Amino acid sequence: MPASADPVSRNALVILATVAGGGVLYALSGILTPLALAMFLAVMIDSFARVLHARLPGISQKAATPLAVVLSVLMFGGAAFFIADNATIFAGELVAYAPRLDGVIARLANLVGIAVPPTVDQLLHQLDPASLIGKLARALEGVATTAIFVLVYLGFILASRRGWERKAAHLFRSPAQRAEATATFLRIRNGVERYLWIQTLTGLMLASISWVVMVSVGLDNAVFWAIVIFIVAYVPVLGGIIGVGAPPLFALVQFDTLWQAITLLVVLELTHAFIGNVILPRMQGRSLNIDPIALLLGLTFWTAIWGLAGAFLSTPLTVVCLVILAQFPGSRWIAVLLSGDGDPSELKHASPDADPSQHEAAARPGEKRART
Numbered sequence: 220m221p222a223s224a225d226p227v228s229r230n231a232l233v234i235l236a237t238v239a240g241g242g243v244l245y246a247l248s249g250i251l252t253p254l255a256l257a258m259f260l261a262v263m264i265d266s267f268a269r270v271l272h273a274r275l276p277g278i279s280q281k282a283a284t285p286l287a288v289v290l291s292v293l294m295f296g297g298a299a300f301f302i303a304d305n306a307t308i309f310a311g312e313l314v315a316y317a318p319r320l321d322g323v324i325a326r327l328a329n330l331v332g333i334a335v336p337p338t339v340d341q342l343l344h345q346l347d348p349a350s351l352i353g354k355l356a357r358a359l360e361g362v363a364t365t366a367i368f369v370l371v372y373l374g375f376i377l378a379s380r381r382g383w384e385r386k387a388a389h390l391f392r393s394p395a396q397r398a399e400a401t402a403t404f405l406r407i408r409n410g411v412e413r414y415l416w417i418q419t420l421t422g423l424m425l426a427s428i429s430w431v432v433m434v435s436v437g438l439d440n441a442v443f444w445a446i447v448i449f450i451v452a453y454v455p456v457l458g459g460i461i462g463v464g465a466p467p468l469f470a471l472v473q474f475d476t477l478w479q480a481i482t483l484l485v486v487l488e489l490t491h492a493f494i495g496n497v498i499l500p501r502m503q504g505r506s507l508n509i510d511p512i513a514l515l516l517g518l519t520f521w522t523a524i525w526g527l528a529g530a531f532l533s534t535p536l537t538v539v540c541l542v543i544l545a546q547f548p549g550s551r552w553i554a555v556l557l558s559g560d561g562d563p564s565e566l567k568h569a570s571p572d573a574d575p576s577q578h579e580a581a582a583r584p585g586e587k588r589a590r591t
Contacts, residue, residue: 230552233550233553241520241524244524244525245523245524245525248524248525248526251525252365252525252526252528252529253365253368253369253372254372255525255528255532255536256365256369256372256528256531256532257368257369257370257371257372257373257376258372258376259411259532259535260291260369260373261373261376261377261380262408262411262412263291263411263412263415264284264287264288264291264377265284265287265380265408266408266412266415267287267290267291268283268284268286268287269283271283271286271287271290284377288377298446298450301443301446302443302446302447302450305440305443308440320472365528387400387401403542403543403546406542407538407539407542407543410535410538410539410541410542411535411538411539414534414535414538417499418452418453418534421452421494421498421499422448422449422450422452422453423449424494424498425448425449425452425462425490425491425494426445426446426448426449426452427445428486428490429444429445429448429462429466429487429490430442430444430445432482432483432486432487432490433445433466433483436470436479436482436483437474437479438466438469438470438473438479438483439469439473444465444466447461447462447465448461448462453531454527454530454531457527457530459491459495462487462491463484463487463488463491464484466483466487467480467481467483467484467487468480470483508541508558508559509534509537509538509541509557509558509559510556510557510558510559513537513541513556513557513558514533514534514537517533517534517536517537517540518530518533518534520533521533521536521537537557540557541554541557541558542554544557545558
């Protein structure tokens with residue numbers, strides 16, 4: 220539709236296209252979710268490689284990417300092994316805590332007026348452990364399948380990244396178009412990188428404070444819980460529920476008194492509330508230039524379409540949508556509404572490692588100076 224067309228018709232077309240696009244994304248979630256996760260990991264590894272190249276003098280640009288891949292695999296693998304190993308120990312401790320669990324259930328039942336409280340064995344029998352194990356096995360199978368596809372996609376993305384320069388030269392014939400496309404890509408990449416930095420920083424803050432509080436009250440497996448809180452911090456809403464609710468629940472099982480669980484609940488809730496409602500929105504709003512309401516709507520939208528993976532990727536995908544919508548006159552009004560200050564043309568505070576020569580290199584297909 221030409222730009223001079225009726226604004227009402229043009230906006231209606233944008234809305235219909237958004238609805239149709241959401242339907243396609245939902246229908247193809249099994250294919251697109253692993254691809255989106257792989258692209259997110261590729262951006263993360265590329266950012267890590269550029270940091271290694273900039274901070275370590277002896278690391279060349281060609282060696283930075285393989286080193287970043289190896290270090291990322293070691294970090295993720297080590298964290299997964301630590302959690303799996305401690306989860307086995309944790310499950311064994313829960314079996315020993317069964318009598319105390321019965322006592323906790325009895326106390327809670329008395330508070331709500333239940334004369335004959337159920338035991339742990341009775342609750343497990345009512346929950347049908349065989350059915351739960353089957354559902355858990357199917358869920359783990361789905362996670363394993365998705366992980367395999369993510370790794371396959373990631374390998375091909377990393378292997379074919381050099382060919383994108385030649386593709387860009389053929390897609391955008393004029394130097395101005397190539398420079399504009401490169402600038403758009405850099406804004407998207409910088410936004411995703413800043414999101415990773417913000418979530419990592421706030422996750423470390425939450426995990427550190429939580430670990431100090433858990434050690435102070437004497438909760439078992441404090442390091443395990445701190446790592447879990449750091450990991451789930453990347454998942455909006457659900458991560459906060461787990462980080463606030465899980466340690467106090469297990470404090471009820473471990474201790475005979477209630478003050479440890481109450482202390483954990485109050486301090487963790489205040490910590491998550493302060494970081495989640497004060498620090499995180501300010502950091503996201505100032506650096507990503509996205510309205511907090513837009514972040515909440517993005518979380519709802521992408522979770523409804525792609526589930527847990529959509530919740531994890533909701534902010535990066537919202538950044539991508541904001542930058543792309545700002546490039547077209549017909550959809551710019553949506554980007555204005557999603558932005559934090561009404562100017563979606565650029566994300567705030569450009570990344571310090573962004574090299575202006577990348578824009579020039581993108582305009583000259585014969586030179587391979589662009590790192591993107």
